[in-house]
Amino acid sequence: xxxxxxxxxxxxxxxxxxxxxxxxxxxxxxxxxxxxxxxxxxxxxxxxxxxxxxxxxxxxxxxxxxxxxxxxxxxxxxxxxxxxxxxxxxxxxxxxxxxxxxxxxxxxxxxxxxxxxxxxxxxxxxxxxxxxxxxxxxxxxxxxxxxxxxxxxxxxxxxxxxxxxxxxxxxxxxxxxxxxxxxxxxxxxxxxxxxxxxxxxxxxxxxxxxxxxxxxxxxxxxxxxxxxxxxxxxxxxxxxxxxxxxxxxxxxxxxxxxxxxxxxxx
Amino acid sequence: xxxxxxxxxxxxxxxxxxxxxxxxxxxxxxxxxxxxxxxxxxxxxxxxxxxxxxxxxxxxxxxxxxxxxxxxxxxxxxxxxxxxxxxxxxxxxxxxxxxxxxxxxxxxxxxxxxxxxxxxxxxxxxxxxxxxxxxxxxxxxxxxxxxxxxxxxxxxxxxxxxxxxxxxxxxxxxxxxxxxxxxxxxxxxxxxxxxxxxxxxxxxxxxxxxxxxxxxxxxxxxxxxxxxxxxxxxxxxxxxxxxxxxxxxxxxxxxxxxxxxxx
Numbered sequence: 274x275x276x277x278x279x280x281x282x283x284x285x286x287x288x289x290x291x292x293x294x295x296x297x298x299x300x301x302x303x304x305x306x307x308x309x310x311x312x313x314x315x316x317x318x319x320x321x322x323x324x325x326x327x328x329x330x331x332x333x334x335x336x337x338x339x340x341x342x343x344x345x346x347x348x349x350x351x352x353x354x355x356x357x358x359x360x361x362x363x364x365x366x367x368x369x370x371x372x373x374x375x376x377x378x379x380x381x382x383x384x385x386x387x388x389x390x391x392x393x394x395x396x397x398x399x400x401x402x403x404x405x406x407x408x409x410x411x412x413x414x415x416x417x418x419x420x421x422x423x424x425x426x427x428x429x430x431x432x433x434x435x436x437x438x439x440x441x442x443x444x445x446x447x448x449x450x451x452x453x454x455x456x457x458x459x460x461x462x463x464x465x466x467x468x469x470x471x472x473x474x475x476x477x478x479x480x481x482x483x484x485x486x487x488x489x490x491x492x493x494x495x496x497x498x499x500x501x502x503x504x505x506x507x508x509x510x511x512x513x514x515x516x517x518x519x520x521x522x523x524x525x526x527x528x529x530x531x532x533x534x535x536x537x538x539x
Numbered sequence: 540x541x542x543x544x545x546x547x548x549x550x551x552x553x554x555x556x557x558x559x560x561x562x563x564x565x566x567x568x569x570x571x572x573x574x575x576x577x578x579x580x581x582x583x584x585x586x587x588x589x590x591x592x593x594x595x596x597x598x599x600x601x602x603x604x605x606x607x608x609x610x611x612x613x614x615x616x617x618x619x620x621x622x623x624x625x626x627x628x629x630x631x632x633x634x635x636x637x638x639x640x641x642x643x644x645x646x647x648x649x650x651x652x653x654x655x656x657x658x659x660x661x662x663x664x665x666x667x668x669x670x671x672x673x674x675x676x677x678x679x680x681x682x683x684x685x686x687x688x689x690x691x692x693x694x695x696x697x698x699x700x701x702x703x704x705x706x707x708x709x710x711x712x713x714x715x716x717x718x719x720x721x722x723x724x725x726x727x728x729x730x731x732x733x734x735x736x737x738x739x740x741x742x743x744x745x746x747x748x749x750x751x752x753x754x755x756x757x758x759x760x761x762x763x764x765x766x767x768x769x770x771x772x773x774x775x776x777x778x779x780x781x782x783x784x785x786x787x788x789x790x791x792x793x794x795x796x797x798x799x800x801x802x
Contacts, residue, residue: 339698359704369695373718373795382713386703416795436703 276512279306280351282473283440288335288345289502296328297335298502300345302492304473307512316439316472318462320484323494324539327503329477330366332494333444336475337361349440362438366445368425370417376428377413380404380435387437399435407431407461423454430465439471447480459487481539482523482532485509489517495539507538582765587772590765600754606773609751613738613781616673620734621727623674624681631686632711640682647679651737655744665745672744676737677730684726688719721793728785735778 281303288300307317323329334340336347338356347356370379380400384391391399404410407427417425426446433441446462447455466474466487478484485491493507509531511517522528545551546561553561570584577583582590594600631640651672658675662668692714700710742752751770758766790797 334698337698337702339701358698358701361702363698363702365695365698367695369693369699371696371699371713371718373721373793383703386705388704416798418795418798433702438702 275309275311277308277310279308281348281353282306282350282471283336283356283475284348284353285332285336286346286348288332288342288347290328290331290335290340291343291502295502296331297342298500298504300332300494300504302505302508304475304490306471307489308470312467314467314470316466316468316470316474317489318466318474318476318487320488320491321475321477321494322479322481322484322491322535322539323477323503324479327494327496327539329479329494330444333363333442333477337363337442339363360438360440362433362436362441364426364429364433364441364443364446366448368422368429370425370428370432372417374416375413376404376409376415376417376420379417379428379432380413383432383436387435389437403431403435406464422449423457426458427461430461434465434468439469440473440475441465442475442477444477445479446476447478447483455483459483463487479539481535485511485516485528485532485535486522491535493535493538507535509535580764582768586765587768590763591769591772594754594766594769601749602754605749605751605754608749609738609742610777612669612673612742612750613734616670616677616738617727617731617734619670620674620677620681621723624678624685624726625723627678627682628685628689629711629716631682632689632715640686643679644683644686645679646675647683651676651740665748669741669745669748672741673734673737676741677734680730680733681726684729685723688722688726689715692719721789721796724785724789724792728782728789731781731785732778735774739774 283304285300285302288297289295290297304317304319307315309315321329321332331340335342336356338347338358338361348354349356349360371382374382377400380403381396384396384399400413401410404413407430409424409427409431412420412424412428417428420428430441430443443462446458450458462474462476466472476484476488488509489512491509491511492505493509494503495506496503497506514527514531516522516525516528516531519525542553542557545553546557574583574585595602627636627640627643630636654675655668655672658668658671662671696714696718697710700713705713738750739752739755742748742750743756746753746756751774755767755770758764758770
């Protein structure tokens with residue numbers, strides 16, 4: 274595999290979160306810009322894997338700048354400034370959209386917030402092209418309530434893409450989907466990661482196999498014995514391990530062994 | 540037999556036709572019980588209908604003038620009240636105005652009867668007095684309902700706006716004002732009964748301008764029970780009509796309110 278890991282583009286430094294008890298403890302992670310000389314447009318996929326109730330969603334909000342940690346800081350960009358809301362897109366587990374707007378209007382709002390100067394014709398054209406790519410063209414006039422879970426998820430992802438967010442966080446993107454739908458979501462995530470070399474998708478999930486199957490890097494969020502609060506207990510450099518960028522990765526014994534190991538660790 | 544059994548089972552789902560049939564049968568039973576069990580004092584449905592016919596047709600009652608007077612007062616009162624309530628509710632999201640909104644909510648415990656004198660001093664004629672009292676009486680209920688809707692908005696909607704780089708004013712516009720405007724109609728529907736109750740009361744304060752409330756007070760004064768029931772029937776039917784009208788308007792203006800989630 275031909276790649277170079279350059280500068281840090283997102284980092285979490287010593288994140289702590291406590292309410293009446295400690296939720297997160299000393300969470301540290303660094304996401305570096307991965308460059309593939311042979312594939313200029315490829316971004317990357319990073320997974321944060323942990324079991325349910327461990328504090329993944331809280332970390333998700335902290336990484337997006339939507340929640341302040343009790344201590345620590347999340348930094349973003351080449352200059353590593355503290356993250357602000359709007360710099361990281363989110364696709365929540367329940368795919369929140371504006372229910373009073375049609376799919377087209379939901380996407381229009383996102384595109385107009387991207388900061389690009391576009392006239393109505395350009396907005397329409399960009400939305401139609403992207404909707405085609407995301408298999409949403411026939412649903413543009415519908416309201417979110419008329420869509421299935423999978424369709425809503427696609428609108429939610431496209432909304433964040435059109436808003437110009439290169440960092441997109443996904444909260445449990447495989448949750449509640451059947452096998453066929455999971456394959457489609459995996460395809461879609463890879464498609465989004467390959468739309469721009471700066472695109473960095475961060476998947477927060479308890480689904481070890483699916484998350485690992487498309488990731489370049491995976492962080493394991495778990496509790497350590499005798500310690501309160503979850504922390505990153507392991508970092509898996511799947512590129513270095515030769516377990517990334519392979520659509521047939523599930524067929525490899527090494528991959529299945531890794532999945533088995535991680536399932537026991539979380 | 541199975542359908543009949545379903546009618547007495549909790550959480551049973553019955554079809555629209557059966558629901559309609561139930562309404563008709565139960566209404567007929569209620570009317571029959573009223574007709575044959577009313578006794579000598581309480582007017583029977585047939586007497587109420589006779590009184591209604593008399594009130595509508597007798598020029599001395601000026602029914603349609605009184606009817607229109609009440610209708611106009613309702614529309615004006617509801618219109619002004621909802622505008623004030625909306626303004627107060629939206630402003631409640633700005634910290635400096637929050638105490639004012641919460642004070643207005645508490646004003647629903649103030650009885651109008653005790654404030655008639657104050658409002659009489661503050662207003663210049665009977666019409667103004669009626670509207671002022673009506674608005675003062677309805678606004679706290681509207682604000683209570685509107686703030687409850689705002690408080691129940693899913694936090695994730697605000698998060699979505701923040702990730703789309705909307706500022707706080709854009710978020711207020713998209714999520715609270717535009718996103719919940721359909722529910723204003725629902726609030727009006729729910730509080731319409733309170734408005735009607737107040738209309739009949741305030742109309743009694745300035746009887747020169749007439750209204751259904753004036754007719755009601757006069758009928759009570761002369762112990763015309765048939766007349767009282769007939770006017771109550773008109774108010775009841777009008778209330779149901781407004782309920783239907785506001786519901787239909789809501790669905791027509793905001794089509795997404797009648798959609799069901801895709802399976």
